[in-house]
Amino acid sequence: MTDSLRTDIKVYFAPMEGLTDAAFRRVHYSLFRDADAYYLPFISPTQNLVLNGREKRNVLKEYNAGVPCVPQILTKDPEHFLWAADLLADQGFTEINLNAGCPSATVTAKGKGAGLLKNTEDLRRLLDRICTASPLPVSVKTRIGFESADEWEALLPIYADYPLKRLIVHPRSCRENYDPFRLHRECFIRAAGAYKGELIYNGDVFSAEDAQQLQSGVPCLSGVMCGRGWVADPALGREIIGGAPLNKEEVILFHDTLAEEWQRIYQGDIVFMKLRVVMKHLACCFENIRKNEKKIRKTRDLKELLQTDRQIFNTCDLRKDAAFIPDEILKEQDATHI
Ligand SMILES: Cc1cc2nc3c(=O)[nH]c(=O)nc-3n(C[C@H](O)[C@H](O)[C@H](O)COP(=O)(O)O)c2cc1C
Structure with a gap:
């Protein structure tokens, strides 16, 4: 900056x-x-x-x-x-x-x-x-x-x-x-x-x-x-506003706290559906976006999603230019480069 x-x-x-x-x-x-x-x-x-x-x-x-x-x-x-x-x-x-x-x-x-x-x-x-x-x-x-x-x-x-x-x-x-x-x-x-x-x-x-x-x-x-x-x-x-960029620990904390709070409030598949959308966004900040996006899309329930999210957090680092990428742009890019 x-x-x-x-x-x-x-x-x-x-x-x-x-x-x-x-x-x-x-x-x-x-x-x-x-x-x-x-x-x-x-x-x-x-x-x-x-x-x-x-x-x-x-x-x-x-x-x-x-x-x-x-x-x-x-x-x-x-x-x-x-x-x-x-x-x-x-x-x-x-x-x-x-x-x-x-x-x-x-x-x-x-x-x-x-x-x-x-x-x-x-x-x-x-x-x-x-x-x-x-x-x-x-x-x-x-x-x-x-x-x-x-x-x-x-x-x-x-x-x-x-x-x-x-x-x-x-x-x-x-x-x-x-x-x-x-x-x-x-x-x-x-x-x-x-x-x-x-x-x-x-x-x-x-x-x-x-x-x-x-x-x-x-x-x-x-x-x-x-x-x-x-x-x-x-x-x-x-x-x-001039502060520090994102770090991995805080993404994980945000994800986990949100998952917990939503599970406290909502029943059934609502948490799964909402959290999957959030994770699709968060995944843009990690390496292997395309591969991870596919994994997230394939999950069928909250348990599977939480396991997949954890695996992404454990195995992938934040990208250097961590930022949202719209689907249309993602599709245009060579998957091997991101
Ligand atoms: C899933 C979704 C729900 C949205 N809901 C609203 C809404 O309730 N009211 C509103 O003014 N805009 C809504 N928007 C538009 C966003 O507020 C925002 O204008 C749009 O995402 C573009 O900003 P961004 O490029 O920073 O995402 C919604 C957008 C999305 C993708």
């Missing part, structure tokens, strides 16, 4: 539905205290205006004690948003985030998530109402368009018209999903000049060097939000 790295950059853990649940956040924060906040996987209020069990376990304060968290709402209905905002204000949160980025077809078909970007009049109406009436400051996590990145020029001035707590930008259109070959950082950099509020970058930041490059290209960058890269390297946030 070079001397020019600013260490006052904020680091936010991205919401990842199914993965970064309350137990994950508690375990991660207890071992790595670097996140300025964990953005919570969305809750999606409907006409019934009740939280389901999973949503309660996600947002109620007894599950988040001592962990800096920002809840996220997936809706197109301002009154549903405000109902949730009241409830979340009572839970002690100090910010509420609007999801304008979820690319799932079932979500966008209902005009929610990235579906909000299809109709800018509706987006304005939603922001008008929630920014006026919300008891909590509102932030937005957005993509840069629905069909294409060209829509960003029209979208950014809309966000600039509202007193947002912060704007988190994932520079892909909804159609681009998480395609590693389509990421429009230049759009984000253009936005940085024009946008006067707090701007956070999100998307494919998998190493501290990458965050550093972003910072040098965008001097007014307030922070970065990392998801897959931070699951793969649980010390990524620490390294981005």
Whole structure:
């Protein structure tokens, strides 16, 4: 890391539905205290205006004690948003985030998530109402368009018209999903000049060097939000703010503590399925990624998975450039080199 790295950059853990649940956040924060906040996987209020069990376990304060968290709402209905905002204000949160980025077809078909970007009049109406009436400051996590990145020029001035707590930008259109070959950082950099509020970058930041490059290209960058890269390297946030890189003992401790905590909470195959996804990410930081990935994929139950994970920890060292690698890129690389 070079001397020019600013260490006052904020680091936010991205919401990842199914993965970064309350137990994950508690375990991660207890071992790595670097996140300025964990953005919570969305809750999606409907006409019934009740939280389901999973949503309660996600947002109620007894599950988040001592962990800096920002809840996220997936809706197109301002009154549903405000109902949730009241409830979340009572839970002690100090910010509420609007999801304008979820690319799932079932979500966008209902005009929610990235579906909000299809109709800018509706987006304005939603922001008008929630920014006026919300008891909590509102932030937005957005993509840069629905069909294409060209829509960003029209979208950014809309966000600039509202007193947002912060704007988190994932520079892909909804159609681009998480395609590693389509990421429009230049759009984000253009936005940085024009946008006067707090701007956070999100998307494919998998190493501290990458965050550093972003910072040098965008001097007014307030922070970065990392998801897959931070699951793969649980010390990524620490390294981005100038701390030590990951070491093997802490990966193992993180894995084991999380496995234990999830087994305490969940029954049946849930722990197996969740832990397998986490281990697929963690395996990116170890040698023999392709071989290990196959072994992890072949496991059929938690016992087998825990044995496989232990074998990987016992026999493989951390890679020198330990970092997340998207599947699409992994497939393109020669397995013998990694
Ligand atoms: C499994 C999974 C679940 C996600 N769940 C959410 C979510 O609930 N809310 C949200 O805003 N983004 C969600 N995202 C998107 C991430 O927050 C983030 O924007 C995306 O992974 C890109 O950042 P990264 O390249 O640092 O991973 C999810 C992504 C994944 C892969």
